[in-house]
Amino acid sequence: GEQVEQLPSILRVQEGSSASINCSYEDSASNYFPWYKQEPGENPKLIIDIRSNMERKQIQELIVLLDKKAKRFSLHITDTQPGDSAMYFCAARASSGSWQLIFGSGTQLTVMP
Amino acid sequence: EAGVTQSPRYAVLQEGQAVSFWCDPISGHDTLYWYQQPRDQGPQLLVYFRDEAVIDNSQLPSDRFSAVRPKGTNSTLKIQSAKQGDTATYLCASSLGERLFFGHGTKLSVL
Numbered sequence: 244g245e246q247v248e249q250l251p252s253i254l255r256v257q258e259g260s261s262a263s264i265n266c267s268y269e270d271s272a273s274n275y276f277p278w279y280k281q282e283p284g285e286n287p288k289l290i291i292d293i294r295s296n297m298e299r300k301q302i303q304e305l306i307v308l309l310d311k312k313a314k315r316f317s318l319h320i321t322d323t324q325p326g327d328s329a330m331y332f333c334a335a336r337a338s339s340g341s342w343q344l345i346f347g348s349g350t351q352l353t354v355m356p
Numbered sequence: 357e358a359g360v361t362q363s364p365r366y367a368v369l370q371e372g373q374a375v376s377f378w379c380d381p382i383s384g385h386d387t388l389y390w391y392q393q394p395r396d397q398g399p400q401l402l403v404y405f406r407d408e409a410v411i412d413n414s415q416l417p418s419d420r421f422s423a424v425r426p427k428g429t430n431s432t433l434k435i436q437s438a439k440q441g442d443t444a445t446y447l448c449a450s451s452l453g454e455r456l457f458f459g460h461g462t463k464l465s466v467l
Contacts, residue, residue: 249398275454286360286447286458287399294454332398336454343389343412344456346398 245270245337249347257355262320264350266333269314275336276309276316277344282329291318323354358382360459362448368465369438377433377462381450387411389456390423390433391447399447399458405431438466 277292306319361380391399403413407428425431
């Protein structure tokens with residue numbers, strides 16, 4: 244079945260710098276790629292998503308890039324703030340397995356003041 | 357608009373005990389998902405429904421886990437005879453279309 248690999252698992256950056264998280268997927272028919280942010284004790288919250296008919300999407304400080312040929316997508320957080328510290332998960336919707344969302348293993352981001 | 361509601365928030369069991377989790381999806385969402393999230397890992401799908409029908413339960417341990425959504429609204433996930441390896445947060449999510457919205461989950465500890 245579909246696998247989604249997410250790296251790095253731990254990321255520490257200085258406040259004001261950029262943070263990048265990378266994911267790769269296996270199923271070339273995957274067509275939807277959301278990103279979720281999860282703070283301790285809270286539910287995962289959708290922060291940005293991209294469909295396969297796009298290569299780039301930006302919402303404020305969040306940028307998502309999708310490279311369908313390489314089967315990779317990435318999240319870039321510009322001008323990071325301490326409030327960006329959280330666990331981030333990427334996911335891909337795969338045609339195998341009845342179009343379910345397959346999640347990566349997560350990236351623990353810490354933004355240091 | 358109310359989000360996805362789950363109860364209870366926490367459960368602590370001894371091995372061999374049974375437990376049920378309840379989920380109320382966002383009103384109007386036809387698809388409901390149950391995910392298992394072990395500590396420091398990503399959510400892993402157990403089962404999902406569209407209306408009252410099971411679409412995929414291939415990753416639900418059928419010997420001890422069961423899930424129902426009889427009227428296509430609320431859903432219950434039950435674990436019979438819990439094991440220590442079931443310790444995780446159980447997340448319910450709902451969608452109408454692509455975007456999934458998660459509840460706060462039930463954090464289960466099996467001692």
